[in-house]
């Protein structure tokens with residue numbers, strides 16, 4: 088029997104250029120920066136071969152014996168949308184919401200483009216056949232995907248008229264009968280070292296003479312000339328004291344494309360900014376992909392709240408009014424996020440081809456509000472735990488050494504043993520104070536794009552008259568009744 092997780096690990100030995108600390112990493116699964124995370128992914132991928140779990144995380148591909156992950160399921164009913172949601176929730180709960188890019192987001196984007204292929208095909212004739220072939224390939228081979236969208240942060244006040252920007256933002260340098268050659272960089276692709284393919288495009292609205300920058304591509308990670316440049320690793324394999332950093336270090340990387348060849352079948356759109364933006368705005372694809380983000384978010388808020396409850400119980404702080412108020416606020420966060428997931432699913436409607444899409448406005452709200460919830464949740468955890476997080480000893484070894492008796496005496500908690508309390512505070516510190524924890528706060532602020540522009544876009548895209556008309560009407564009625572300022 089094929090065991091997908093093991094197959095996934097083997098598949099990474101494909102000649103890719105992963106750079107960490109100035110060294111090209113040859114064997115990712117054995118490297119201390121990646122092995123814990125890859126073991127987590129191996130475990131998740133293997134669920135599709137487990138008869139007890141495959142119905143939860145996957146579905147049987149119509150006409151085939153094989154199961155595929157539910158991120159590839161095109162939903163044509165409320166039940167199928169719910170099946171997708173349950174699958175996202177299961178993987179998220181298994182990883183406590185700490186693994187945000189398990190490929191189910193980028194896979195959902197590809198699934199959404201495939202589901203919307205007829206709509207998109209109307210303005211991009213080759214798209215339908217290309218996305219169909221790629222979707223089937225990715226689905227049937229459990230491809231791990233991630234997105235690389237944002238252009239490098241060089242000078243945000245300059246545009247492509249500045250040659251420093253134009254030559255560094257990803258662009259086509261050559262076209263041949265077989266494909267295109269691209270050069271430039273993309274900033275931050277989470278999970279990049281162990282992805283199979285990158286979904287690459289830009290958000291920017293390029294002018295007609297900047298069309299060499301406008302494209303939507305699927306680029307294999309082992310493409311010659313592609314360099315995956317990792318940030319410093321936050322993995323810490325001392326699992327007893329760094330449970331999260333030992334398992335969930337997703338790694339973020341910058342991508343350098345040094346004349347990378349992309350065959351035409353992987354060039355979904357090219358040379359037309361208007362079409363790229365139209366694809367980027369496709370509601371079917373965005374609803375399906377962003378839906379994954381908010382289901383995952385619920386698991387993370389529940390995890391933070393669970394830790395806050397346990398910490399306050401362990402130190403006997405639950406009877407204080409302000410602590411109760413803050414713990415209540417965390418519960419509110421969970422309920423708000425859950426309610427938005429439920430609203431997006433219960434208000435789902437079929438698109439023009441019958442694809443059952445969750446309501447995007449609730450998803451957008453959840454993504455925006457999430458940028459504020461998580462930093463606040465971490466702040467609450469700090470407020471209710473006080474100095475306890477740094478009171479914990481460097482490891483649990485002292486419990487087994489010469490000062491063992493004193494350790495048990497002085498670290499005892501209100502309701503838990505000294506050892507349990509130390510273990511709990513180490514876990515909490517990994518979440519709020521470790522490099523991994525700091526990265527998570529940054530991630531939740533920015534993963535969905537610039538939050539400032541996201542909120543502004545919600546305002547710009549809103550139906551303003553629905554809210555302002557009653558105001559003008561009220562004023563008009565008041566005037567008619569004789570109310571006047573003069």
Ligand SMILES: Cc1cc2nc3c(=O)[nH]c(=O)nc-3n(C[C@H](O)[C@H](O)[C@H](O)COP(=O)(O)OP(=O)(O)OC[C@H]3O[C@@H](n4cnc5c(N)ncnc54)[C@H](O)[C@@H]3O)c2cc1C
Pocket residue numbers: 188233234235236237240243274275276277278339526529530533534535536537539540
């Ligand atoms: C941990 C982490 C993981 C990520 N993973 C991925 C990934 O897997 N794939 C991916 O594609 N992206 C990923 N991203 C990138 C993410 O999408 C971007 O960080 C986000 O879109 C914000 O863009 P930026 O970082 O370039 O910030 P910038 O756009 O450079 O913003 C910096 C500041 O300038 C302001 N600013 C900049 N330009 C403007 C403007 N025109 N108008 C108004 N204000 C402006 C912003 O509001 C902000 O305050 C990740 C980011 C993080 C932090």
